[in-house]
Amino acid sequence: MRIALLTEGRQDGPAAVVRPEPGPGNGPERDREGPGPAGAAGWGERLAAGLPEHEFERYLLLPGAAPGPAPQPGVHRLALGGPARGGRGPGTVRRRHYAQAYEDLVRALVQPRERAGFAVGLHALAELTRQDGALPAFLASDHAHRVLERVWRSPGADTAAGQPLLRDVLVAGDLLEQCLRPLTADWYGSGPGGLGGVDLCHVVGGGPAALPALVAKQLYGVPFVLTEHGLHLREQYLGYRQAPYRWPVRALLLSYFRQLTAETYRQAALLTPGSGYDREWQLRCGAEPDRIRVVYQGTAAVDRPAAGPEPAEPTLLWSGRLEPAADPELMLHAFARVRTELPAARLLLRGPEGRPGHREHLAELADRLKLTPAVTFAEAGEGDWTDGTVAVFSGRARWRSGALVGAMLSGRAVIATDVGATRELLGPAGLLVPPGDPAALAVACRALLADRERRSRLGLAGRLRAQERFAVEPAVAAFREVYLELVTRWPAYPAVERRAGALPRPFARPAEYWVAGGRPRQAAEAMAEAR
Known part of the structure; x- marks a missing residue:
């Protein structure tokens, strides 16, 4: 079957549109907060590679001002940034x-x-x-x-x-124009490259990527499934906290995303969140429970070898963005308590600076706590956990699941604050502590640094749990079942069946249509038309 995969060019934070000041020459720009989970593009490629029996068309919404040439056939692009496209306006009527x-x-x-x-x-x-x-x-x-x-x-x-x-x-007005720009794409039609000619739309991430699917369902009756690895609406709320707009503008844009999310949840044939935690949020936003099915995000990193031997000195490895939401201050206060009993312990804070000046602020805090000789700052090294004895996550809000899964796959024991989907992802394969509690975090760190056998046991359990839950094969198998389930209970040839008085025919396509190497598509469609 033909499947339209609708994604944003990046899926790593809020899709907020930032415009510095209204005036000539100041075009809107995209601003995203923090590195998110594995990009939607890479996830879509893994899904398409795992389902070669289906024909995928890629539709990408890009944050830049110019989409550039399509890298390969079957890929369609639309730029969401930059000034509004020109053209002739409508007549009076x-x-x-x-x-x-x-x-x-x-x-x-x-x-x-x-x-x-x-x-x-x-x-x-x-x-x-x-x-x-x-x-x-x-x-x-x-x-x-x-x-x-x-x-x-x-x-x-x-x-x-x-x-x-x-x-x-x-x-x-400028922001709403960008939000509505997917309506102006040349993707709507029943011919080649048109959404009216596909069997199913698969939206990854929600938000602007859902607009073409909503239009295709309205015009042609094409069903769509929505996959969210982290809720788009939640990311919008986080992104607009620091947006350079007055409150009326923020309220208007957030209302737009609330209404778009609610409409997407109403119209989607199936919702496939990446965790049970996201499922609960979807229910709060009005989604129907019988149309939600949790599918964990598969990652090719499950085949990555485990980290090597532990470092010679007991080292706590904290990984994330240096910003208040990740709460590296909590890690420093907890480490000060750890050092009172384990003076040989070291702390490595690894990650990019999420807020200007925050690294300097953390260095000053470490100096006040008399931790400077034992604390090291380093840039991000994705997937490298060999420098740590124990991996620590101290955020006060949910972080991207990819970092936690990567730590589990490394075979290192993991300590994390109990926020978001952490309890669901980590399970019994690590230690959970309350957010904002340095004493509890220090107790957990001391316990693992002092017990090699326990570290080894938890590290192995975490690696096995991540390999079982986040492998690509279970996710691919789940979507193979989802696709077939939806097309078998949805009218075939929806664009044709929308004629006045026409009745849907759920099994209008001949069996040869679905068999690789069978009749050409046009012949199969002509046969169904002739009935």
């Missing part, structure tokens, strides 16, 4: 239709009682721009800005701590 659809969408974002208008406005804009391609020009026009300003300032609108200023309207 069409402009009224655009304005009404845009007003429905904005009302759904700012009026609590108008939430139902989000999907109506979204699909109306998609249909209008599919006919004339004038959406980018309309969203950049003064008419669209006047609609946004009028609805945003209407009585009862949720402006979150203040009325929007004119500059807020201009900034929010």
Whole structure:
């Protein structure tokens, strides 16, 4: 079967769009917070390689201003950054239709009682721009800005701590244009390269990547499955905490992502979160429990050899971004307690600086705690755990699961704070401590540094657990079953069956259609059309 794989170019943090100041020549830029899990592109490649019986078309949404040439056939790209694309605007009559659809969408974002208008406005804009391609020009026009300003300032609108200023309207208009840019892609059609000609859409990551799938389902009845390795909506909330916008703009954009997430969860045939923790968040966001199936993210790193011999000196290896969310300060305070009983212990803080000046701040803290001779800072070395005796994660919020899985695969014993999906991923193969508790973290570190046998036992258990749970084969097998399950209970040839009065035919395709080397696709489709 033909499967459209819809992903963002990177899946490593919030897809927030940052625009420094409204003015000529200042195009929006993408800003992402922190390295996330394995990129969606690499994950999609592993999935496609494991399912050679299916034909995958790749649709990438890139954060840059220019997508560049497609690297290979079957790959389609769309740039989300940069200024709005030019083009001719709609005529007088069409402009009224655009304005009404845009007003429905904005009302759904700012009026609590108008939430139902989000999907109506979204699909109306998609249909209008599919006919004339004038959406980018309309969203950049003064008419669209006047609609946004009028609805945003209407009585009862949720402006979150203040009325929007004119500059807020201009900034929010630019941001909404980027958010809606996937509607303007030339991916909608039943011909070659069109989403109307695929059997199934697989959205990885959610957010902007879900928009083409929503449109394809509305226009052609193509079902889609959504995979989230870390929740896109949650990453948006984290990303907009430091975004350079006033509160009304933040509220408007976060409302957009909330409504988009809710609509995606409503329309998806199946949700496949990467952990049970993500499943609970999806349920809180309105997803139906009978349409959720947890599929752990497979990684090719399970074949990586275990780390070599332990270092000569007992060393705690902390790995992550040097920023408050990862809480390296907690590690330093805990290490000060460890040193009172194990003066030979060493601490290696390894990772990039997540916030300017944070490395210097940590060095000053280590100096105040009289730890400077025993503390070393190093740049990130992905997958290298040989320099540590014990791997430690001290974050106060969930971190990317890839780092924890990598530590488990190294065979080193792991200590982690009990946040996010850590308990689910680590299980009994490591030590969990409460977040923000230096005394508990110090006790766990001393216990493992002083007991080689226990370290060895936990390290082996963690490696075996990670190899079993995060291998590529179980994930590939799960999606093979998901794909076949969905196509067998979804109408075949949905683009054809949307004719007025037509009844869906779940088994309209002949058996030869699914057999490699069988009839050409066109012959099979013609046979089904003739019935």
